[in-house]
Amino acid sequence: xxxxxxxxxxxxxxxxxxxxxxxxxxxxxxxxxxxxxxxxxxxxxxxxxxxxxxxxxxxxxxxxxxxxxxxxxxxxxxxxxxxxxxxxxxxxxxxxxxxxxxxxxxxxxxxxxxxxxxxxxxxxxxxxxxxxxxxxxxxxxxxxxxxxxxxxxxxxxxxxxxxxxxxxxxxxxxxxxxxxxxxxxxxxxxxxxxxxxxxxxxxxxxxxxxxxxxxx
Numbered sequence: 467x468x469x470x471x472x473x474x475x476x477x478x479x480x481x482x483x484x485x486x487x488x489x490x491x492x493x494x495x496x497x498x499x500x501x502x503x504x505x506x507x508x509x510x511x512x513x514x515x516x517x518x519x520x521x522x523x524x525x526x527x528x529x530x531x532x533x534x535x536x537x538x539x540x541x542x543x544x545x546x547x548x549x550x551x552x553x554x555x556x557x558x559x560x561x562x563x564x565x566x567x568x569x570x571x572x573x574x575x576x577x578x579x580x581x582x583x584x585x586x587x588x589x590x591x592x593x594x595x596x597x598x599x600x601x602x603x604x605x606x607x608x609x610x611x612x613x614x615x616x617x618x619x620x621x622x623x624x625x626x627x628x629x630x631x632x633x634x635x636x637x638x639x640x641x642x643x644x645x646x647x648x649x650x651x652x653x654x655x656x657x658x659x660x661x662x663x664x665x666x667x668x669x670x671x672x673x674x675x676x677x678x679x680x681x682x
Contacts, residue, residue: 493635494634494635494638495531495532495535495638497532497535497536497539497540497642498540498646499539499540500540500649501539501540501541502540502541502649502652502653502656503653503656503657504656504657504660505541505542505543505656505660506541506542506543506553506600506656506659506660506663507542507543507550507660507663507664508542508543508544508545508546508548508549508550509537509542509549509550509551509552509553509600509663510549510551510552510553510669511530511533511534511537511552511553511554512552512553512554512555513529513530513533513554513555513556513557514554514555514556514557515529515557516556516557516558516559516560517557517558517559517560517561518557518560518594518637518641520560521560521562521592521633521637522562522633523562523590523592523632523633523634523635523636523637523638524560524634524637524638524641525634528634528637528638529555529557529641532638532641532642532645533555533645536642536645536649537553540649541553541649541652548668548669549603549668549669550602550603550663550664550666550667550668550669551600551601551602551603551608551663551666551669552599552600552601552605553598553599553600553601554598554599554600554601555596555597555598556596556597556598556599557594557595557596557641558595558596558597558612559593559594559595559614560592560593560594560637560640561592561593562590562591562592562593562633562636562637563590563591563593564588564589564590564591565588565589565591587620587621587622587629588620588621588629589618589619589620589621590617590618590619590621590632590633590635590636591616591617591618591619591636592616592617592636592637592639592640593614593615593616593640594614594615594616594617594637594640594641594643594644595612595613595614595644596612596613596614596615596641596644596645596648597610597611597612598610598611598612598613598645598648598652599611600659600663602662602663602666603663603666603667603668603669603670604666606666608659608662608663609652609655609659611648611651611652611655612647612648613643613644613645613646613647613648613651614643614644614647615639615640615641615642615643615644615645615646615647616640616643617635617636617637617638617639617640617643618636619632619633619635619636619639620632
């Protein structure tokens with residue numbers, strides 16, 4: 467009888483682990499404030515999700531949202547009616563791994579007691595490689611910068627995240643870490659890029675969007 471009750475009870479406890487985790491609302495789209503000393507002029511924002519479009523975590527709109535916040539908060543001066551080119555994000559690599567799944571079996575056998583004590587169930591890790599290109603109004607690439615980020619998000623009660631939210635958060639954190647590597651490179655070239663963009667002039671009204679997603 468005890469053996470028959472163990473599985474449904476374990477499943478019930480597992481469900482409580484998945485529900486009783488930290489909220490991702492405060493960390494999902496927080497962008498660090500590190501504004502360039504020489505802000506780029508207003509640019510059209512475009513994103514190519516690349517392999518991140520096929521992971522189980524990020525939603526299709528997530529990379530654009532993260533990049534739009536990064537550009538608006540740190541890279542570009544306030545937009546007006548004119549755009550002086552494009553700033554484009556290309557996700558080159560997005561590899562997801564899950565570690566610690568062996569312990570899930572152990573925890574099920576122990577009726578999830580370790581999880582209830584706060585031990586992690588597993589980890590989601592996303593390895594992201596990204597490139598940011600700056601293009602002038604003639605669609606000429608005048609700057610290209612690359613970065614890599616490796617996230618680690620735990621599934622656990624109290625000090626971890628739910629199994630539903632952890633994959634998405636891992637993808638977003640990996641992308642943000644890659645952008646953190648790219649930002650200092652842009653800082654070193656920002657003044658030159660600004661001068662080149664302004665010298666090439668603004669986009670024409672009939673300019674064709676070069677990205678798969680765009681936003682102001």
